[in-house]
Amino acid sequence: MLFMAVDMGGGLFSVLSLVFKPKFDGVAAATYLAVIILDGVIVVAALILNPRAKKRRDRQVSGTETLGSVVRGSTEKEPQTTTTHVPVEP
Numbered sequence: 001m002l003f004m005a006v007d008m009g010g011g012l013f014s015v016l017s018l019v020f021k022p023k024f025d026g027v028a029a030a031t032y033l034a035v036i037i038l039d040g041v042i043v044v045a046a047l048i049l050n051p052r053a054k055k056r057r058d059r060q061v062s063g064t065e066t067l068g069s070v071v072r073g074s075t076e077k078e079p080q081t082t083t084t085h086v087p088v089e090p
Contacts, residue, residue, distance in 0.1 A: 001046065004039050011035035 014032040018025055 001043065004043050008036050008039045008043075011039070 011032045015029055015036070018029050018032070
């Protein structure tokens with residue numbers, strides 16, 4: 001998370017540096033904004049998914065979670081083997 005914050009800050013300061021140049025470079029600004037946005041998506045996903053994963057791991061350790069509760073509504077059946085007959089000509 002520290003790296004992501006530093007990377008987002010770098011993107012922000014890079015965009016700000018473009019504002020003070022005599023000629024604004026739109027392509028460079030777009031790439032820096034993309035860095036900021038993509039890093040932000042990763043940070044938000046980590047903030048949402050990491051606590052959920054920790055809760056699930058805690059439930060698994062305590063033994064209150066079964067495979068059926070992890071995969072809710074799963075309708076998977078046992079894998080079936082199929083054979084195909086390929087005629088071989090003499």
